[in-house]
Amino acid sequence: MAIDCMTNIHSMSQPQKHHHHDHKEDEAPLVFDASLLRHQLNLPKQFIWPDEEKPCMNVPELVVPLIDLGGFLSGDPVATMEAARMVGEACQKHGFFLVVNHGIDASLISHAHSYMDDFFEVPLSEKQRAQRKTGEHCGYASSFTGRFSSKLPWKETLSFQFSAEEKSSTIVKDYLCNTLGQEFEQFGSVYQDYCDAMSNLSLGIMELLGMSLGVGKTCFREFFEENDSIMRLNYYPPCQKPDLTLGTGPHCDPTSLTILHQDQVGGLQVFVDNEWHSISPNFNAFVVNIGDTFMALSNGRYKSCLHRAVVNSKTTRKSLAFFLCPKSDKVVSPPSELVDDLTPRVYPDFTWPMLLEFTQKHYRADMKTLEAFTTWLQQKRS
């Protein structure tokens, strides 16, 4: 029976949910060891999402324009205009688009995927050497145990800082080697090269976004020239009950621009026209979406888009997410061309570290993060 995603699942017979209360004081903190959990037929209750958020498996595919960057990257003015127009159109609709002929070496992408196994397949005790500290966003995190007590995502992540500043040209490699050990030297080099490539690609996309908003190609490019970005490796182990949990819950990225490369397994879903849609894997394409910080920079002209990731019972899924973020001292404020009597300011000035701290210490990023952040800021400032 094909279950229509819009079916009100409450009308279907659901086993009566037992409302456990988290007895935090007497419960040992749950440790998510993927090598064990992937075989379990009964998911721990923390991983079971509420009925209204459980995934539907037969979602329609989102038809997303493939934006060819070849002409733009070689300086062809007509191709540049066309690419800027397509980027603008996608951002007016839902904020997601695919880019091809992006100039990133296919072998670098393949290595970035294959090296993930070298980390995520080692024993948990070794991975925990890179354990993310409370309130910090870098390091190894497995399902965020200790951070959230319910709606745990079925994933492990390794996140690290990238800086485009010349003086930090080996920050990724150094962090990974120092944290994981010298045997990860090659691992560190691959992700250093991958992040360098991502940073350059994102500056090109910032030129197209600037042109599409009529503020010129240098405006946002210069704003992000010395970006302090986050690279995240997402590792989604197989799950025996994939329809009860989520790999990554519904959210808008709080960051400025996300360049994502998903493997051939598939699982990324985007909420468009009041329905979840899948984005089919395409090895030659990067999935690009704007985040909350860029929504603020565009004075709400472009919207960050709700998306999530589902898991499956057969195979591990991997995705590489590069989150472009401005340098810490940059004030997020829209260019004057985007503010006038008809379109007054939508969000207050803020810096990225303030929004990042909000998501790491006070608020789990979802679809209303910027709204909640604005309220939180005003209370602090009042």
Ligand SMILES: C=C1C[C@]23C[C@H]1CC[C@H]2[C@]1(C)CCC[C@@](C)(C(=O)O)[C@H]1[C@@H]3C(=O)O
């Ligand atoms: C700044 C960030 C916070 C998250 C990683 C980056 C950009 C996306 C954010 C996130 C993926 C949104 C959903 C919830 C979250 C907790 C997760 O599932 O990983 C978010 C990340 C985070 O706070 O670690």
Ligand SMILES: O=C(O)CCC(=O)C(=O)O
């Ligand atoms: O893994 C995916 O396809 C999406 C992950 C994501 O949205 C994120 O890490 O912000």
Ligand SMILES: [Fe+2]
């Ligand atoms: Fe995301």
